[in-house]
Amino acid sequence: MKAIKIEEPKVCPFCGAPVVRILDDGAHLYCSNPDCSERKLAKLNYFVTKECMNIDGLSQKTLKKLIDNLHISDWSDLYTLTYDDFIAGGCGKKTALKLVDEIAKSRTEVPAERVLMSLGIPMVGKVTAKELLEKYGSFAEIERVAKSNDFAEIPDYIGNEVGKNILKYFRLNENKDLQNVYKYLQTTYVKSSPTVSNNKLAGLTLMATGTLTNFSRDGIKDSVVENGGTYASGISKKLDYLIVGDKAGSSKLKKAEELGIKQLTETEYLNLIK
Numbered sequence: 001m002k003a004i005k006i007e008e009p010k011v012c013p014f015c016g017a018p019v020v021r022i023l024d025d026g027a028h029l030y031c032s033n034p035d036c037s038e039r040k041l042a043k044l045n046y047f048v049t050k051e052c053m054n055i056d057g058l059s060q061k062t063l064k065k066l067i068d069n070l071h072i073s074d075w076s077d078l079y080t081l082t083y084d085d086f087i088a089g090g091c092g093k094k095t096a097l098k099l100v101d102e103i104a105k106s107r108t109e110v111p112a113e114r115v116l117m118s119l120g121i122p123m124v125g126k127v128t129a130k131e132l133l134e135k136y137g138s139f140a141e142i143e144r145v146a147k148s149n150d151f152a153e154i155p156d157y158i159g160n161e162v163g164k165n166i167l168k169y170f171r172l173n174e175n176k177d178l179q180n181v182y183k184y185l186q187t188t189y190v191k192s193s194p195t196v197s198n199n200k201l202a203g204l205t206l207m208a209t210g211t212l213t214n215f216s217r218d219g220i221k222d223s224v225v226e227n228g229g230t231y232a233s234g235i236s237k238k239l240d241y242l243i244v245g246d247k248a249g250s251s252k253l254k255k256a257e258e259l260g261i262k263q264l265t266e267t268e269y270l271n272l273i274k
């Protein structure tokens with residue numbers, strides 16, 4: 001069989017700018033023009049998909065309108081848009097309302113590995129994103145390793161070349177994506193099986209509501225499990241303690257009171273696991 005040689009495109013078919021290989025991953029070519037609206041559209045379109053941030057209502061057509069009318073260029077721009085912005089961007093009232101809602105939901109509800117995957121780092125799909133977080137535990141730790149020059153820290157199962165490219169990506173973009181993750185998203189990686197460090201909460205079921213000072217939403221779950229307790233998904237008679245943080249929802253508190261569930265402040269919880 002005769003091999004057919006395919007010519008690589010030298011310029012972006014949309015804006016005519018030269019294409020480049022940003023990273024040494026061989027097969028992937030990118031438009032070199034950061035202002036190329038097709039490049040922006042492709043990145044944003046990937047970011048909002050169901051597999052990634054799952055922002056329903058941002059069709060390719062709507063994204064294009066927002067890029068053209070509001071000059072958004074990066075995923076983080078989505079998190080700065082208000083209802084009025086969406087209207088100004090050409091969305092109808094119903095869509096604008098839905099988008100405000102959907103984007104707010106994506107801030108807190110998307111698991112960390114999907115957030116990492118959504119950034120569109122070449123070669124970082126679902127599996128690699130999960131492996132990276134499983135290894136480093138948090139975005140902050142990935143940032144630390146990316147800033148260091150110690151590639152020896154990259155585990156074999158991720159692969160040295162893939163690993164190098166990932167770290168290079170974060171360095172080249174000066175960790176802008178990571179800073180935006182901290183700024184706009186509330187996400188904490190929960191390791192597949194937290195190890196129980198003590199049994200202070202053995203036999204107890206707890207849940208937290210509101211904002212805590214020492215724990216993120218997932219962090220408090222980890223802490224309860226690590227101390228041998230069970231973390232509840234809702235308020236019921238099975239609950240032993242409700243940890244009450246700042247701005248706790250009044251309906252939850254009312255329900256807990258009606259059921260006679262003991263409430264703890266964050267300090268009381270910390271004393272309980274000390």
Ligand SMILES: [Zn+2]
Nearest residue numbers: 012015031036
């Ligand atoms: Zn282009």
